[in-house]
Amino acid sequence: MFGDRTGYIVWYSDWKAARGLDKYGTLHYLSRKMHYAVLYVNSDVAEETLKNLQRLPYVKKIEHSYRNDIKTEYERNVPDKTRFYGL
DSSP states (O other), X not given: OOOOEEEEEEEESOXXXXXXXXXXXXXXXXXXXXXXXXXXXXXXXXXXXXXXXXXXTTXXXXXXXXXXXXXOOOOOOSOOOXXXXXX
């Protein structure tokens, strides 16, 4: 359904203007209190979209999200001790 996507954390100064970030990608979360948004963009147009986002007057800073880089497949190396604590 979705292609390869890149996540960005966009720090903004105006909440009402930041609601318009959805036209640049998939707006996942918008924080009113901490003034940041989580935005997912297709990887093939990420650089072009990043340049367009930096031109916006209400955008303070843009950070790359490391969610795709985090390992989500775990190995179980610890033996199961639940049988020792059973009834």
